[in-house]
Amino acid sequence: xxxxxxxxxxxxxxxxxxxxxxxxxxxxxxxxxxxxxxxxxxxxxxxxxxxxxxxxxxxxxxxxxxxxxxxxxxxxxxxxxxxxxxxxxxxxxxxxxxxxxxxxxxxxxxxxxxxxxxxxxxxxxxxxxxxxxxxxxxxxxxxxxxxxxxxxxxxxxxxxxxxxxxxxxxxxxxxxxxxxxxxxxxxxxxxxxxxxxxxxxxxxxxxxxxxxxxxxxxxxxxxxxxxxxxxxxxxxxxxxxxxxxxxxxxx
Amino acid sequence: xxxxxxxxxxxxxxxxxxxxxxxxxxxxxxxxxxxxxxxxxxxxxxxxxxxxxxxxxxxxxxxxxxxxxxxxxxxxxxxxxxxxxxxxxxxxxxxxxxxxxxxxxxxxxxxxxxxxxxxxxxxxxxxxxxxxxxxxxxxxxxxxxxxxxxxxxxxxxxxxxxxxxxxxxxxxxxxxxxxxxxxxxxxxxxxxxxxxxxxxxxxxxxxxxxxxxxxxxxxxxxxxxxxxxxxxxxxxxxxxxxxxxxxxxxxxxxxxxxxxxxxxxxxxxxxxxxxxxxxxxxxxxxxxxxxxxxxxxxxxxxxxxxxxxxxxxxxxxxxxxxxxxxxxxxx
Numbered sequence: 001x002x003x004x005x006x007x008x009x010x011x012x013x014x015x016x017x018x019x020x021x022x023x024x025x026x027x028x029x030x031x032x033x034x035x036x037x038x039x040x041x042x043x044x045x046x047x048x049x050x051x052x053x054x055x056x057x058x059x060x061x062x063x064x065x066x067x068x069x070x071x072x073x074x075x076x077x078x079x080x081x082x083x084x085x086x087x088x089x090x091x092x093x094x095x096x097x098x099x100x101x102x103x104x105x106x107x108x109x110x111x112x113x114x115x116x117x118x119x120x121x122x123x124x125x126x127x128x129x130x131x132x133x134x135x136x137x138x139x140x141x142x143x144x145x146x147x148x149x150x151x152x153x154x155x156x157x158x159x160x161x162x163x164x165x166x167x168x169x170x171x172x173x174x175x176x177x178x179x180x181x182x183x184x185x186x187x188x189x190x191x192x193x194x195x196x197x198x199x200x201x202x203x204x205x206x207x208x209x210x211x212x213x214x215x216x217x218x219x220x221x222x223x224x225x226x227x228x229x230x231x232x233x234x235x236x237x238x239x240x241x242x243x244x245x246x247x248x249x250x251x
Numbered sequence: 252x253x254x255x256x257x258x259x260x261x262x263x264x265x266x267x268x269x270x271x272x273x274x275x276x277x278x279x280x281x282x283x284x285x286x287x288x289x290x291x292x293x294x295x296x297x298x299x300x301x302x303x304x305x306x307x308x309x310x311x312x313x314x315x316x317x318x319x320x321x322x323x324x325x326x327x328x329x330x331x332x333x334x335x336x337x338x339x340x341x342x343x344x345x346x347x348x349x350x351x352x353x354x355x356x357x358x359x360x361x362x363x364x365x366x367x368x369x370x371x372x373x374x375x376x377x378x379x380x381x382x383x384x385x386x387x388x389x390x391x392x393x394x395x396x397x398x399x400x401x402x403x404x405x406x407x408x409x410x411x412x413x414x415x416x417x418x419x420x421x422x423x424x425x426x427x428x429x430x431x432x433x434x435x436x437x438x439x440x441x442x443x444x445x446x447x448x449x450x451x452x453x454x455x456x457x458x459x460x461x462x463x464x465x466x467x468x469x470x471x472x473x474x475x476x477x478x479x480x481x482x483x484x485x486x487x488x489x490x491x492x493x494x495x496x497x498x499x500x501x502x503x504x505x506x507x508x509x510x511x512x513x514x515x516x517x518x519x520x521x522x523x524x525x526x527x528x529x530x531x532x533x534x535x536x537x538x539x540x541x542x543x544x545x546x547x548x549x550x551x552x553x554x555x556x557x558x559x560x561x562x563x564x565x566x567x568x569x570x571x572x573x574x575x576x577x578x579x580x581x582x
Contacts, residue, residue: 053455075454085455093448096441104445107438108457154452161456 003030006196007052007083007165012061014047014220021047022058023220029165034191035198036211036228040240044220045200046088049167053085054078066164080108082164088173088200090150092142092157099138101153102128105160125160132156132186148179155186165196172206184209204232216240260436263515264429271425278414286417290485292525293424294478299505299517300431301474304467306503307512308435310447311361311464312369315376316475316502319349321383321494323476324483325390328399331484338402342480349476350469352379357468361461376499383491395490402484416485423481424518427474432514434470443467497539501528504546510556519558 007029014022022044029035039045050056052063054075063071070078079085093101102125110116129135132152137145142153151171158166171187172180180203187210191197201207207214207228214228218240224231231237278286298320305311326348327341336344360371383390390396401411402419410416434440446453446460453460483489492498501524509520524542531538553560 055451055454074459076457076459079455079457087452087455091449091452091455093445093452095448096444100441101445104441105456107442112438112442157452157456 003033005029006031006066008064009048009052010062010064012048012051012063013059014044014051014056015059021220022051025061025217025220025222027215027222027225029196029198030213031196032194033196034187034210034212036207036214037198037200037217038202038204038207038214038231038237039217043217043240045217046169047220048217049085049169049200052078052167053083079161082162083167084158084161084163084165085167086151086154086158086169086171088169090147090154092145092150092153094143095141097139097141098129098134098145098153099125101142102156102160105157109161128156128159131159131189133182148175148182151175151179151183152186155183159190163195165198166190168197168199168201170200170202172201172203180206208232260432263432263513266515267425267428267432271421274421275418278417283413286413288525288529290413290417290420291482292522293420294482294485295502295505295525296518296521297424297427297478298475298502299509299521300428300514301471301478302502303506303511303514303517304431304435304443304471306506307510307514307517308440308443308447309464309467312365312372312503314369314373314503315379315496315499316372317496317498318376318379318494319353319472319475320479320482320498321379321489321491322352323349323479324489324493325383325396325479326476327480328396328483328489329389331400332396332398338400338480338484342402342477342484345480345483346473346476349479350473353468353472354465357465357472361464361468373496373499376494376496380491380494380496383494390491393491395488397488399483399487399489401487410484420481420485423477427478428514428518431474435514500539501542504542506556507546508549508556510559513556513558516556516558520556523557 005028009025009027012022012025013020025044025048027037027048037045037048047056051058054070054073054077057072061071062069065078065081065083070081070083093104096104099122103121106121106124110121126135129138132155134149134152134156137149142150145153155168155171168187172183175183184206187197187199191210199207199210211228213226214224214231215222216224216231216234216237218236223236223240224234274289277289298316302313302316305313323342323345327338327345330336330344331338331341356372356375360368360375363371384392386392387394402416404410408415410419435443442453442458442463445456446458446463450460479493482493502521505520505524506517507520508523509518510516527541527545528538531541534541549556
């Protein structure tokens with residue numbers, strides 16, 4: 001693949017006390033791709049996201065985005081550069097209306113003192129809320145949304161920043177099957193629009209459904225990478241998920 | 252540019268206008284005592300609403316807030332008496348000095364959260380209090396400074412007259428509350444609220460949290476400093492007691508009683524507490540017991556404070572409908 005690398009981690013290490021959360025992680029996210037990242041609990045997926053987006057500083061290694069090193073930059077600057085994430089446990093601005101949740105992100109994208117008019121902002125907020133199918137809920141506060149709607153709102157808020165790469169952290173965690181399908185549709189649609197997306201997921205149905213390329217992690221390491229079908233039948237991956245006994249039957 | 256959301260803002264503005272009109276007729280009674288109490292209430296209301304920027308909009312519990320009032324008061328007093336500056340310039344510089352002190356405290360302390368921040372601001376308040384008492388070659392210590400010059404008149408307006416000063420304070424009070432309310436309903440205000448709701452999510456959408464926390468601290472302490480300076484040139488006597496912990500607690504009580512996060516509410520809280528403390532004057536320090544009981548009751552039964560409760564129950568019901576229609580039209 002000679003595609004353009006948009007985001008890259010080089011030899012990332014992260015320790016929490018004696019626990020090595022990330023050991024020598026090298027991943028590449030190519031422009032326009034839809035990358036899936038799987039791995040059992042505690043395999044370091046969310047830690048990797050935290051390191052990429054500046055919420056955690058790596059002990060060693062570099063994060064490169066569009067050719068520039070962003071390692072250790074504060075989260076808000078990384079977000080402004082276009083590396084935008086969502087959270088595993090939803091974090092909408094609970095006391096604010098759905099509209100304001102998106103609006104405040106738009107303010108940050110354009111800058112607080114920009115000359116972009118409020119009607120312009122509202123028009124864009126409308127487009128975003130339409131894309132995530134929350135337009136009928138504009139005027140309620142975020143805390144009165146259902147869990148699935150909160151997940152959508154968080155995606156909407158991330159979209160408001162016009163991300164260059166969108167990092168989803170378990171976008172379908174805790175959702176009903178119907179809601180899950182909606183989110184899958186949404187992710188696919190964003191991908192069709194040319195957005196670069198990485199999805200951390202547990203749910204195999206979701207990950208096999210959306211990802212073009214798959215990375216599997218375990219114990220803070222990348223253990224397999226490539227075509228999704230090949231990765232999930234890789235004995236290492238099966239071992240990581242199901243334990244030693246099942247590894248043999250795997251293939 | 253600062254833009255705001257017209258819905259709730261309009262009710263607050265109408266409310267402020269009505270209150271201003273009501274206050275404007277009070278001097279007609281010719282009752283100097285009431286005017287005196289109201290002047291002090293205007294100043295405390297400005298303090299409470301400015302503190303609300305920190306308590307209600309950034310969710311930071313600030314305990315030594317009266318220190319900034321005292322810094323404004325002493326700065327303007329000393330500059331006008333020792334340096335001979337016009338008290339008008341003194342008032343402005345009182346605000347500036349208070350802001351600088353706010354930055355000195357805020358830049359390290361605003362990294363802290365919750366009780367840690369509360370304790371560090373409490374410590375700051377105590378330090379200022381002790382400095383005012385012990386730097387007696389500048390501040391005359393606990394004796395205080397008498398004979399502070401009044402604000403010089405402009406043209407034929409004479410501010411040493413109580414009625415005139417009353418109107419000046421009314422105008423300053425209304426302007427301060429209006430500007431603070433404008434600020435909180437602007438884009439800037441929405442960013443503050445987002446930060447308060449969830450810091451991680453705020454970072455993730457590109458909000459530079461330390462910058463916003465420091466800037467709002469600077470704005471708030473500026474207003475507190477100006478209020479303190481106006482107090483000094485009104486009373487024409489100050490002593491370190493204005494920076495005492497009991498005053499800080501009283502201001503915080505006004506915020507909680509009136510309704511944190513509403514700007515207008517804390518001003519209402521200030522008027523109510525000032526009124527109560529006048530009525531209960533014979534009880535001396537036991538008044539604090541009643542303050543305490545009142546706050547416990549309000550927090551228990553009306554967590555949003557008086558204004559929060561009122562706006563939710565009475566005004567907002569109608570307003571929310573209007574706003575929804577407005578939002579739908581706008582979209």
